[in-house]
Amino acid sequence: MPQENWNILMVVLSTVSPDVRVEKEARYLASKGHTVTVIGTNPKGNLDNEEKRDGYTILRVPSSKKLFFKYFEFWKNVKNLVGKNQYDIIHLHDLNVLPLATRLKKNAKILVYDSHENFPEQMSETFGFLGLWGYSWVERYYIKRVQGIVTAGITYSENLKRKYKVESSWIANYPSRKDVEAAHKKNIPKEYTTDKKFRVVHFGVMYHNLGYFKTVEAAKILSEKFKPTELEFLVMGSGTSLEPMEQLIEKYNLSKYFNVTGWMNYLDALSIMRSCDVGLILFQPGKNNFLRIPNRLYEYCSAGIPFIGSNFEGLRRATLGIDNLGILIDPTSPQEIADAIIILMQDHERLEDMKKTASEIYTNKFNWETEIVKLEEEYKKIFLKLKEN
Known part of the structure; x- marks a missing residue:
């Protein structure tokens, strides 16, 4: 089993702040002695490309494209930034980042998908049936490429199980x-x-x-x-x-x-x-x-x-x-x-x-402090399962 102090990379398609869930997870893991890096975006170029905060590091990549094109730009920039760096855990926040599972699989011992909400259903409200079908196809394909799944609530976990027959743990997004x-x-x-x-x-x-x-x-x-x-x-x-x-x-x-x-x-x-x-x-x-x-x-x-x-x-x-x-x-x-x-x-x-x-x-x-302990436990369960297999 890997060392207790893990080297963790989180990836999110946002500026990181104010993405409260990502910030709270990173802050907690850093407080437990883990090395935590979060890659986010710098869409207007007015933010620091590297920032130290609450014991973890934020790295930001350019993001200038619109609509679906911003996904491909972000995935490419993240892959280039990560390069050959190795991590114990790469934690992918939300469906628009999940496709990095195939691009970064050689950079991590385990990959974790963090589903903040029912993304395909949300997209269907803008793009109709095609949005629901397209994003569901992406989620169905890439969710099989990770070793662990966490969600923001029990209804999200149940929805993933119903749609894709996958198990997940849920960590509610309580305030800290x-x-x-x-x-x-x-x-x-x-x-x-x-x-x-x-x-x-x-x-x-x-x-x-x-x-x-x-x-x-x-x-x-x-x-x-x-x-x-x-x-x-x-x-x-x-x-x-x-x-x-x-x-x-x-x-x-x-x-x-x-x-x-x-x-x-x-x-x-x-x-x-x-x-x-x-x-x-x-x-x-x-x-x-x-x-x-x-x-x-x-x-x-x-x-x-x-x-x-x-x-x-x-x-x-x-x-x-x-x-x-x-x-x-x-x-x-x-x-x-x-x-x-x-x-x-x-x-x-x-x-x-x-x-x-x-x-x-x-x-x-x-409150977050009673809930977030589940995240470390989930990481440990994934490592243990890999060891047993």
Whole structure:
């Protein structure tokens, strides 16, 4: 069996920061004495090509192509950078990096595929059946070329087993205590603490299938019952739905009910969440969203707030056996969203009980430090299996 202090290479088609899952895995492994290098991209050329952070090294390669061409450019640049270097483990993050399994197989003792989400199903929402078929074909072919598979949740692992008859372990993408503690040391800006508004937060990347327009429609219903001094929607994030959402807010004359911050530093966002009363998770119907396990669920819990969320399998499975943590609704119905908000606004005792549950489940389960130990164990299992064979 290889030495306990492994030489590990991680590869991800992003700038690495802010790819929270990759950063947390690399930081943890480095803290355990392993040598960790992460290869990412430098699309605008304005980042350091080499960076030391939290005990690990980030190397970035140029990335100028668009659409599918960026994949081939990235794979070529990574292969050239790796050269003849040898690693104990090469850890490939997500499907757009998985094809490197054949190109780098001689550079590693074991190859591990880390599936962050149901990538083919996600692509089908943009490219239809051809997207689903094409990306599934790629995943089916290359997933057989790795020695180990980890995913970000149980529904992802079950989906891979159903589609390709492969086994995998899952490591949930819980927030790190280190990040949460750093966030909670920050002072919450006075604008979030000096009023007595009931504050509803919708946090995260903003795409059309994540329910941001439904938030506005629910706010329109609630504006007929509550004043802007009583209710506020805090939207923290950026993406393609940001501008259309702002236009819809203007159209309905709801500006006084909304605080749309745009992109916000992750730690600042975690800090400000503490001033909120409930968080929204409004994934809309879609092949990926039905099974998707939302990171924002765990982030809301780290702030001690319950959720109102889509009644889909992913969210149901993530909260299975946990009572009094949130309210599941039909995410396509603004009326159901509004009704759930009213319930929590008017039942203070229930809201406080749910906040207590959120804090407790974060402390006892929904944190990275209790979860990430699975990764080293998975590596050891793979090495042991290879030794036995």
